[in-house]
Amino acid sequence: MSYTSQAKNEILSDRHLRSRFRNQLAFGLISFAQRYGQDGVQLSTMESGVARLYASLIPKVIPLQGTITTVETDNAGHAAYNVRLDQVEDRRNLLNYFAMLYPEGITYDLLGGDEGTAAFVSGAFLACGSLADPNRDYHLEFALPRAELEPILAGILGEVGFLPKQTKRRGLPVIYFHDSEQIEDLLTFMHCSRMSLELMGIKVLKERRNAANRAFNCDSANIDKVVGAAAAQIADIRLLTREQGLEVLPDELRETARLRLEMPEASLRELADALGISRSGVNHRLKRLSQLARKELGE
Numbered sequence: 001m002s003y004t005s006q007a008k009n010e011i012l013s014d015r016h017l018r019s020r021f022r023n024q025l026a027f028g029l030i031s032f033a034q035r036y037g038q039d040g041v042q043l044s045t046m047e048s049g050v051a052r053l054y055a056s057l058i059p060k061v062i063p064l065q066g067t068i069t070t071v072e073t074d075n076a077g078h079a080a081y082n083v084r085l086d087q088v089e090d091r092r093n094l095l096n097y098f099a100m101l102y103p104e105g106i107t108y109d110l111l112g113g114d115e116g117t118a119a120f121v122s123g124a125f126l127a128c129g130s131l132a133d134p135n136r137d138y139h140l141e142f143a144l145p146r147a148e149l150e151p152i153l154a155g156i157l158g159e160v161g162f163l164p165k166q167t168k169r170r171g172l173p174v175i176y177f178h179d180s181e182q183i184e185d186l187l188t189f190m191h192c193s194r195m196s197l198e199l200m201g202i203k204v205l206k207e208r209r210n211a212a213n214r215a216f217n218c219d220s221a222n223i224d225k226v227v228g229a230a231a232a233q234i235a236d237i238r239l240l241t242r243e244q245g246l247e248v249l250p251d252e253l254r255e256t257a258r259l260r261l262e263m264p265e266a267s268l269r270e271l272a273d274a275l276g277i278s279r280s281g282v283n284h285r286l287k288r289l290s291q292l293a294r295k296e297l298g299e
Contacts, residue, residue: 028123
């Protein structure tokens with residue numbers, strides 16, 4: 001099951017939302033569906049539960065003179081549902097009902113504060129929202145079916161403290177979030193607390209995995225650096241061996257050179273422990289060997 005389906009199912013399972021804030025939930029779902037006007041009131045969705053809720057809410061809002069038709073179709077191998085309000089008179093009554101309920105437009109106060117606004121936004125998400133797999137990307141969006149909905153949703157989200165981004169896709173507005181904390185908070189606001197907690201858990205795992213990868217990459221870089229330095233030191237010692245022999249070197253340099261050849265992958269700390277001197281002492285001796293090799297090359 002997709003993360004979008006999981007989030008929508010969590011909203012659908014909230015009985016408190018459907019009973020106490022039915023009007024706000026219905027208005028968000030109905031007005032953000034594909035068609036909302038006298039020429040058509042229709043929802044198109046891939047979620048059977050959303051289709052059933054849409055069909056059940058309308059007769060609870062207004063008494064119907066006609067019918068509601070639900071048609072199931074095939075969409076690339078997946079079921080899709082089209083739900084429409086058939087009679088013009090019913091569509092007119094539905095529009096008038098919400099116009100009288102919210103005469104000054106969609107505002108925080110008219111929706112009933114935080115809880116009413118949450119129900120309205122939840123309805124909008126059921127109609128046109130989606131949530132990406134947080135293992136791949138943090139992305140929650142509302143793909144709005146009509147341009148006039150953009151300032152309504154952006155404004156009401158802003159009133160409750162959210163800062164969405166806005167773009168267009170195929171000429172229609174999209175309101176979206178990429179910030180994981182904003183997505184977590186919005187999911188909680190829309191009565192998707194379980195999904196919000198799951199996203200938090202995934203984020204913690206990703207952060208731990210990224211930290212482990214950074215540590216591994218750092219260790220690998222340090223190993224590469226040690227190996228590269230050791231290879232250069234061994235090349236210098238072999239040059240000195242070939243050109244003049246190690247016997248001509250002072251005792252401490254000869255001892256260090258032979259140990260480096262015997263322990264080509266050892267770190268400076270390991271060489272220092274073997275020689276019984278400090279790490280800086282080993283580093284100093286190896287630098288002297290390198291200087292002698294460069295001098296030999298120069299000659």
